[in-house]
Amino acid sequence: MLQQIDRVEGLQRINEFVVKFANVNGSGSASANALFVKAVLRMGITATPRNIFPSNIQGLPTWYEIRISEAGHMAARGGGVDLMVAMNPQTWDQDVQSLEPGGYLFYDNTRSIAPEKFRSDIVVIGVPLTEITNKAYTDSRQRQLFKNIVGLGAVSALIEMDPVVIETLLAEQFKGRDKLIAANVQALHMGRDWVKMHLEHPIGLTLRHADTVGDRIFIEGNAAAGLGAVYGGATVCAWYPITPSTSLAEAFTKYCGRMRVDKATGKNNFAIVQAEDELSSIGMVIGAAWNGARAFTATSGPGISLMQEFIGLAYFAEIPAVIFDVQRAGPSTGMPTRTQQTDIAACAYASHGDTKHVLLIPEDPYECFHFAALAFDLADRLQTPIFVMLDLEIGMNERLSKPFDWDDSRRMDRGKVMTAEQLESGKLFGRYLDVDGDGITYRTLPGTHPTKGAFFTRGTSKDRMARYSEEGADYQENMERLLKKHNTARSLVPVAIERKAPQPTRLGAIYYGSTSPAINEAELLLQDQGVQLDLLRVRAFPFGAEVEAFIAAHDHVFVVEQNRDGQLRSLLVNELEIDPKKLGKIVHFDGTPISARFIAGAIAASASVKRLEKAVS
């Protein structure tokens, strides 16, 4: 029977609810959590997990929240939780509070908990997990690890998760280690059998096989970007560990180990250096790219701050560099394990002096992969730093994504590099000579020709032939050419994608990056309230002509972002000379991922919407 304080009518939902696991960091819960999500996915139901964790290694609380949605919603739902698996006594009160009325609280009742620690409007489910595992196992490590699986078994029986699916996943995970498979399956059923014997089941939240996953893959954005760097031909990676970017460099390392070791010689077609700091990592990237290798670094906000001087050098001396910025909440150390889109302005105008940089902003793992590969082509083509702007939400959470694809006929665009043959044939070489009129000049690589093409790369001002010059005219011409080059970039970066509302509307919203799933859902919520919204997803800076056209075509445009100051909105105002009154600022910046409820609420409440509604009526 359910151990309830009062008989409560629990929530009744099929394939559409939120489960949250409250874990103790370092207790081995991660693999059981992952198993849970994968089982939901294998049942054909869209599931989107989020790690919620402190900046800590072991002992502090962590949560794993899973949005289960046959309708396909992948954003954080916002609001309370429907099923809380409360395994952490430290966060008990907070976890109990986070349940929706009618929600279900699952806990280990081996030790009794005082009645006042519960709520009267939730369904309480006690399973003596510690007692069960202590009876079955003598080794303390086994007790800890299998407790997670016994718990998974118990929950799976309560929500009618298909046990065959879990067993298949265990068999895949421990392939070739039959004893481990058997032990895990046994623990799983220990939990399931206990529930079946002692409790009413299922509860009101249940899973049914569905078909909403399709051929999509499940991967974190950082891993996708690391793989994209492999496909983009990156050979030099210099990095310094920093949350939440570390797993990007680690993924590159892993994929290089699998796919970039020469079979005949056993030698590496890559070089990865963990540098002493971010200054050194960007310095190595610039040195390698100057010398013709495709090179990148992965970092987060504090690293971007440290790299400023070098970024200015790469901009001014025109050296390709790819920088992945997996954003976290700033300023300063900020909230290292919380998400934000907060380095947009800092990267767009990084370094002292007049600078403008190219940013690519992916929305999901698929774009993380493709924009990573593209960044290396753009860096070589434009001979300038290219920033790929991820955030913790995209980077460090596994997400369903369109499978990766690749055209084998694709060739790396190495840009304007003059060869020894071209130099020998007498072709005029001036390192900063704009022969094509697009602001992009030819470069030579060190060691190319015995007598021709050598030049001096420097951060000081120079003339078209790369000779040191403090002449005002030389300096100004060079700065204007750099601006022209930036304008050339407008036509090379991914275009913004527009999605029209079902009915004609004068209202628009601009958004980018990890806001996608939330705005996709918010759009539906708003339509239910009669608000029609055309959407434009910006995927790069500088902005293409389509961004200007979208703003011009609407009376009012909301700019939805995850930072305090509306950084992209400022860029739109600044770069496109838009009247700020026309751009509504919708910002979410508490460090949690933006939700559909938040966006819909903020837009619906906005004065502009009310004004427009009045005008219509």
Place this chain on the structure above:
Amino acid sequence: MTFIAKPKLHHPELHKNSLGYTRRDYEGAISTLCAGCGHDSISAAIVRACFELDLPPHRIAKLSGIGCSSKTPTYFLGASHGFNSVHGRMPSVLTGANLANRDLIYLGVSGDGDSASIGLGQFAHSMRRGVNMVYIVENNGVYGLTKGQFSATSDKGAKSKRGVINSEEAIDLVGMALQLGATFVARSFSGDKAQLVPLIEAALKHEGAAFIDCLSPCVAFNNHEGSTKSFDYVREHNAAVNFLDVISAREEITVDYAPGSVEMVTQHDGSTLRLRKLHTDYDMHDRVSALTYMQERQAAGEIVTGLLYVDPNPRDLHGHLKTSDIPLNALQEDALVPGASALAKINAGLR
């Protein structure tokens, strides 16, 4: 200030090396440093070393940071690509360049402000990584471009031109390089061409992190009474442990020194270093005793110069990283891009 092109008029009888280059082919633009600057002597030594070793100038990449010393790459090896990076960060740029193309020779030129103050971290880490390079610090113990402030290598008690006494301890880059695992460590003096040229040659032949601390008096701000980096002071206190000849693999080795005072060292590339030992008890293959000896002589007020430590069989960063023998910047799609079928397998593993 604008670039000054040096006329490329060659004397028809100018001596040519085995590649057919004359010394002039290794020169750069006319120096804009102060007349008599020690740095210009070092540039001349670099020119001579590269010429004598028959190195193709375009296969050398010269990199520097910011400061008087870092300006000098303009004044030598005009046919080489150069990179004047940011203050104190030449080592990371050089490391990256080296990773991209292991086939070029990397010459890093820096100063005491650039390497011992703002860039101490990068100096240290490039040494411990074993980057295959020649790293020369043109050490004058003073900030010249900003008019005479003390640097981190200024000796405690030294007097500045304005009469200020330095109260801070000096950083000894040679001691640090030894501790940090550099596989070739030397100190020399810009005024001693006979010692410096062979040291640069030996460092160029060395296939690992080679460091030369070259005392280079600043005629404008650190050449006065009370300075410990002046021409007079260094000449008076110089205690050379050895003198060096570099013999390339193809040349015959003849020993014309008294037995016991000569040591032959065969480097990894087959070249031989012939050392005329001035201090017969000095062991340049022992890091620990090299450090001890240096510190003892320093306490006695001497500046030890010469080849202080060498590992004849160094392992460089590429060795540690097991990098491809083909330079990374020359690899094409077939070696770099795994292709659609590999991606399909990855997709399958992510479901």
